[in-house]
Amino acid sequence: MRNNLLCAFGLAIAFLASGCSDSKTNKRLPHIGNHSTTEKVVDGKTVIDTNYYQVPEFRFLNQDSVYISSADFADKIYITNFFFTHCPSICPTMQRNLLQVYEKYKDDNRVAFLSHSIDFKYDSPSVLKSYADKLGVTNQQWQFVTGEKKDIYGIADHYYVYTKEDESAPGGYDHQGYLVLIDGQRHIRGAYDGTNDEQVKQLFEDLAILLEENK
């Protein structure tokens, strides 16, 4: 009787443990955006390749007045957003939350951060530099970039983030506070409202899952 109980207990624990590890390794983040598939024949068998939506290549001027491009983010997971230094509304909260992620992954070269300024008139590289310093960004892992209006607003569309120059909005620009999670192939894997604590918590969890996938 006693042995039976022990045995059942042991089994239950083994079951629970396997359940746990399963759910951990199996959890994968979705790919956001339209997919297309191509069929090809390999060794006489037809296989289907999925082509996930990919953010196009880009090139912008950073806080040190140096051009950086998508090549600098190749094989890195990065979190990107749209803001401006004079933004009185959602940006400070969004940047305060992104700063927490930065601090957790500081010096982890697998992870990078990319903030685009949508105030192409005021936010010159030196303004961005001063902002980054004051925010507490001390290395190159977090890039702050500016560019031509059409390029910045254009790339925002590709990340599915709404941005618009709008005189009636606080500070003159209207935009969403999304933190967008991108994998090493520039596929969009998640988008989180950077002003919502619950969603920021989810970002922390999803980033850990994505890092596992890249191993």
Added chain:
Amino acid sequence: MINRAHTLSIISILFSVLMIVFSCQPNVSIETAQYAVNGQKLYVTHCQNCHGAKGEGLGNLYPPLTDTNFLNQNRDKLACIVKNGLSGSIEVSGKIYDTEMPGIPELTPVDIAYILTYVTTSFGNSTTTYTQEEVKKSLGECL
């Protein structure tokens, strides 16, 4: 008769609960507490983005609102800061800040009184209401 005794006992219970609640904040009047409650709502809308939910500020960009010395020494300037903004270099909690704070001109004197009562009693160590009269007087003397 029974009903009456019932009502009386409920009233006395309520009264003692209220007594306990207020004795926890021995120095804050009901008016001050009310101002602070209203002020918190306005704070969330107009100030929290930059200054944080606990008035902690953000890096060297936005100063904290928890420096009691600063708040006490500049008490008569606070209304002007809220209404007209602030720029130039200032020292708060031992750090230098130099970022522009935009003014919020649409706030009325009573809104400002609510907000400053909340800030000075919750983050600072004040125990009194930042009154509308105080706001109006300060606004008359803005630089």
